[in-house]
Amino acid sequence: MSIVVEQIEQQIAKLSSKAIKKNTGTIRAVADGVAKLDGLSDVMYNEMVQFPGGAIGIALNLEADEVGCVVLGDVSQLKEGDEVQTTGKLLSVPVGRALLGRVVDALGRPVDGKGPIDSKEFYPVEKIAPGIMVRKSVNQPLFTGIMAIDSMIPIGRGQRELIIGDRGTGKTTICIDTIINQGRINKVGLASGDKSFRPVYSIYVAIGQKQSNVVRTIAALEAAGALEYTVIVAATAGDNPANQYLAPFSGASIGEWFMENGMDALIVYDDLSKHAVAYRQISLILKRPSGREAYPGDVFYLHSRLLERAARLDGKGSLTALPVIETQAGDVSAYIPTNVISITDGQIFLETDLFNQGIRPAVSVGLSVSRVGSSAQIKVTKQVGGKLKGELAQFRELAAFAQFGSDLDAKTKAQLERGSRIVELFKQPQLNPLSIELQAAILWALQKTYFDSIEVKNVVSAANSLKDYLTSRKDALLTKIRNEAKLSDEIEAGLKAAADEWKSTFAAQ
Amino acid sequence: MRGDKKTKLLAKQLFKLSLRDGQVSSEQVAGVLSYIEQAAPRHALALLKLYQQAIVTELAKSHARVEHAGPISAATLQLIASAMTKKYARPVTATAQPNPRLLAGLRVRIGSDLYESSVAGQLATLSHAV
Ligand SMILES: Nc1ncnc2c1ncn2[C@@H]1O[C@H](COP(=O)(O)OP(=O)(O)OP(=O)(O)O)[C@@H](O)[C@H]1O
Ligand SMILES: [Mg+2]
Numbered sequence: 001m002s003i004v005v006e007q008i009e010q011q012i013a014k015l016s017s018k019a020i021k022k023n024t025g026t027i028r029a030v031a032d033g034v035a036k037l038d039g040l041s042d043v044m045y046n047e048m049v050q051f052p053g054g055a056i057g058i059a060l061n062l063e064a065d066e067v068g069c070v071v072l073g074d075v076s077q078l079k080e081g082d083e084v085q086t087t088g089k090l091l092s093v094p095v096g097r098a099l100l101g102r103v104v105d106a107l108g109r110p111v112d113g114k115g116p117i118d119s120k121e122f123y124p125v126e127k128i129a130p131g132i133m134v135r136k137s138v139n140q141p142l143f144t145g146i147m148a149i150d151s152m153i154p155i156g157r158g159q160r161e162l163i164i165g166d167r168g169t170g171k172t173t174i175c176i177d178t179i180i181n182q183g184r185i186n187k188v189g190l191a192s193g194d195k196s197f198r199p200v201y202s203i204y205v206a207i208g209q210k211q212s213n214v215v216r217t218i219a220a221l222e223a224a225g226a227l228e229y230t231v232i233v234a235a236t237a238g239d240n241p242a243n244q245y246l247a248p249f250s251g252a253s254i255g256e257w258f259m260e261n262g263m264d265a266l267i268v269y270d271d272l273s274k275h276a277v278a279y280r281q282i283s284l285i286l287k288r289p290s291g292r293e294a295y296p297g298d299v300f301y302l303h304s305r306l307l308e309r310a311a312r313l314d315g316k317g318s319l320t321a322l323p324v325i326e327t328q329a330g331d332v333s334a335y336i337p338t339n340v341i342s343i344t345d346g347q348i349f350l351e352t353d354l355f356n357q358g359i360r361p362a363v364s365v366g367l368s369v370s371r372v373g374s375s376a377q378i379k380v381t382k383q384v385g386g387k388l389k390g391e392l393a394q395f396r397e398l399a400a401f402a403q404f405g406s407d408l409d410a411k412t413k414a415q416l417e418r419g420s421r422i423v424e425l426f427k428q429p430q431l432n433p434l435s436i437e438l439q440a441a442i443l444w445a446l447q448k449t450y451f452d453s454i455e456v457k458n459v460v461s462a463a464n465s466l467k468d469y470l471t472s473r474k475d476a477l478l479t480k481i482r483n484e485a486k487l488s489d490e491i492e493a494g495l496k497a498a499a500d501e502w503k504s505t506f507a508a509q
Numbered sequence: 510m511r512g513d514k515k516t517k518l519l520a521k522q523l524f525k526l527s528l529r530d531g532q533v534s535s536e537q538v539a540g541v542l543s544y545i546e547q548a549a550p551r552h553a554l555a556l557l558k559l560y561q562q563a564i565v566t567e568l569a570k571s572h573a574r575v576e577h578a579g580p581i582s583a584a585t586l587q588l589i590a591s592a593m594t595k596k597y598a599r600p601v602t603a604t605a606q607p608n609p610r611l612l613a614g615l616r617v618r619i620g621s622d623l624y625e626s627s628v629a630g631q632l633a634t635l636s637h638a639v
Contacts, residue, residue, distance in 0.1 A: 019626035020634070024618070039566075039621035065562070085623070 023086040027051075028066060030078050033240040034285045037067040037084055046126055048087045053077040056107070057084070058091055058242070061286050068286045070242035072107060090126065093250045094119035095257035100201065103218060103232040106243040106250050111234065123253040125246060129308035136314045138345075141376040142200060142266065145181030145433020146174060148363045148426040151385035151443060152392075153348055156376030157200070157264050158312025160321040162340055164332065165350030169362050171324045172213070173430045174348065175268040176220055178322065179204060181433035182266060183226025200320075201258050202230040203267040205251035208244050208274030211236045220431055244278035252309045252319075259317040267310065271324035272303060276336045293335045303336075304343045346370040359423060360430075365392045379486035381436065384443040388422060395419025421451050424459035434467075437481040441470055444487070445499050462506060469502045516552045520559035524567070531599070533567050570620040571601050576608040577615050578627065593619055 025039030035057060043049065049057040049069055055078065061068030071078070093108035096119040103112035110117050138156035155161045163171045179202040189197035204221075206214045214234050221227040231254055235247035248269045258265035269275070276299055283296035291297045303323075310321035323344065325337050330352065332341065341347055346369045355362035374382075398416055402408060408416070425446060428434070434442075442463055445451065454462045470478060477494045484491065523545075527537045541560070550556060573593050575586060590603035601619065608616070614627035625631075 019615075019617075019624045020630070022623045022625060024621055024623045041621045 025067065025084050027078060027080055027082045027084060029080065030071070030075055032281075032285045033071055033075055033242055034282065035069045035071050035075075035078065035084075037069055038065075040067045040084070040086060043067055043086050044090075046090055048089050048091050050085045050087050051078055052082050052084070056091075058246075060282070061288070070245070070282055070286075072240070072242050072246070075240075090124045091246070092122040092124045093253050095121050095123045095254050099231045099254060101228045101230065103234055104250075106233065106235045106239070106247040108233075108250060108254070121257065123257060125249045125253055126305075127253060127256065127309065129305060130311045130313055134313050136312045137375070138312055138318075138372045139375050140198075140264075140312075140318070141373075141378055141436075142178075142264075142320050143181055143185065143436050144174070144178040145184075145435070146177055146361055146363075147428060147434055147439045147442070148361060148365070149174070149348060150436060150439055151381055152365055152389045153346065153363070153368045153370045154373035154377040154381070155320065155322075155370060156312075156373045157320050158310065158318035159346070159370070159372050159376075160307050160310045160323065160344040161370060161373070162323050162325060162344040162347040163350070164325045164327060164337060164341070164347050165362070166327055166330055166352045169350035169352055169355045170360060170430070171326070171350060172217070172270055174350075174361055175204070175270060175322055175324065176217060177431060177433045178202075178266065179221060179230055179268065180224040180226045180431065181435075183221075183224060183229050184433065184435070186229050187225065198264050198317075199229065201263060201265045202226070203233065203251045203255045203265060204230060205233045205235075205248050205267065205269050207235055207247050207269065207271060208237050208278060209270065211238060224431065241278040241281045244275060245282055248272070248275055248306055252306060255319045256309060259311070259313060259319040261317065262315075263317045264320070265317065266320045266322065269306075269321065269323040271326055272340055273324075273326040273336055276303070295335060299336070300339045300343075303340055307340075307343050345372045359427060361426075361428060363426075365389060366396060378436065380440045380481060380484075381443070383487045384440050384447050388443070391415075392419060392422055395422070417456075418452065420456050421454075421459050422446065424456060425451065425463055427460055435478070435482070437478040438467060438470060440481055441478065441495060441498075442466060444492075444495050448496075448499065450499050450503060465506050466499075466502055469505070470498060474498050513552070516550075516556050517559060519550065520556055520563060523556075523560055524563040527564065528567075532571070533564060538564065566620075569618075570597070571599055573601055573603040573617050573619045574606055575603050575615060575617050576606050576611060576627075578607070578609050578611040578613050581605050581615075589617060593617075 023040055023042035025037040027035055028038050029036045043059045043062065045059060045062060047059050049059055051057055051071065055071055055073040055075065057069040057071045059067050059069050094117060098117050098119040102110055102114065102117055105111050138158045140157045142155045142157045143150055144155060149155065163174055165171050182200040182202050186199040189199060204217065206217070214236055218227065218232060221230055233247050233251040233254065235243040251267055255265040255267040276295060279299060279302055280295050284290060284294070288296045307321055307323060310319045312318035323340060325340050327337055328334065332338065349364045349367040350362045351364040354364060394415060398412055399419065402416060425442065445466060451459055451462060477498060481491055523541045527533055527541050529537055545553060545557065573589055575581065575589055586603045586605055590601055593601040611627035611629045616627045616630060617624040
């Protein structure tokens, strides 16, 4: 107790020794979460401004005779003539391990009712992205646990891969599955005691989403045991646009802490379309000039400076970004989608048609690319899945033709048969990421034509039975694949023995 | 609305005309006012308000308002005035304004700057810090 009193006394002594200079202003008008202020002649761009009643603002427009400022928090208490003060600080958020397992708002304040967050460090929300010299090329894999992605559109640590698609095509699901997969890998890796194992911590930033969806996401992560490796930054649809505008930047700062401290992190921005809308709203109220689709001219810069913060740093860690964009009727040439496509290192395109046909995850293999990830793919996946992308593309082409003609030659028929089996095999229920070794085993079986004799409609159940068989009986083999990460003669022999045995039991059913 | 672009520009020009040696001069202001009366420009009311705002802001930069709780001597005021004159490199006058809510100490406002050395201010800072 006495220590506390002493601390307060010290603070008083410090304060009373000299006058504190502050810069002040008055509120001229408040509307729609934005305040126009007189005075504040010393305010800096992006500086935090203190309003009466504890609300905080950020100075965004500095003009000759007034300052435009977005208000974070309750604006209902503010009125014309109220005095505001500069703080001399740029907006910063708490960072560190203490945030893992927590849900915070755009300012890093806990909103999950689990008590205060004990974090000692703060990072500014706006940070200059790492320069060219300190970056390292992307060559370590980040497994999503989704077979279609890991085998054909691989993602590397430090990469920025866009998830793009119409409403309700499973964009969020892919991100959540990826986070869950990191949780599983972390558990196994940390338990193995391997010193070189690098866990991946996840940050999920929910922007402008319905509160009920965010609650569902949190519950899914918790049920899968991944929440303890995850930080959730939530600025839901009910939050004011200033919070929605800030949330991804706060999330990036939280992720950067892991990167700067030699760890690997993954950040999901779900989604940047709603982020752009929030920014447009702020800009229109601040009377900034608007351009295409009424977005302000700097919306491109907004997203590029955010996504450039994802990187792999030499001698430190990495930050991988999965931004999400929602398209309207599959139109990727709209303003925000084209912008973000041009800033990222590839995209995973989800199609409504595929989704409705029951092909889920609805990844359109032809339109999806990963520009850097293949150098991060492990050898075994390359060995068993290297040709899949081409085969699938060929299949789509042939399937389109096959609709018109009935008499097909044997080779075309075989290709079609095989293609439809690959499509079936890539179907994967949600919240069910597959480990990379299991993916490799299944793709190996596909490559060695184990599925060719199985009817197309039974491929899914056959694959499930093979997975069950391998996980329940061939654990040692799977571990071996995971550790060696390439097909050796010994592993192939093991796989062959296992697949033969499984095939005989499966056929007997 | 605070007038359109032209009105803003005119107000700015009139404000510049009101300065002599970087100081607001009453003669110049009188001249500007009589010009406004004669020329009767569009949006005269908005123009006058903008002009007034500019002049008030300018005057506030040369005037230290010293809020105090308890007595304050003329010498202290003079001290503040001369310190501020030096700091801002322009003649600054100081006037006292009693404000018992400060509890003790002083609070000096000049332009949009505020120098806080009152007990109330310290308590507020402390309550933010804790
Ligand atoms: N692999 C899958 N298997 C089965 N159902 C799925 C799969 N992926 C997604 N779904 C279902 O599809 C629906 C939409 O998924 P999700 O919310 O991930 O889409 P979204 O693109 O993020 O939607 P929104 O545009 O609303 O954000 C959900 O009800 C989800 O359960
Ligand atoms: Mg979603």
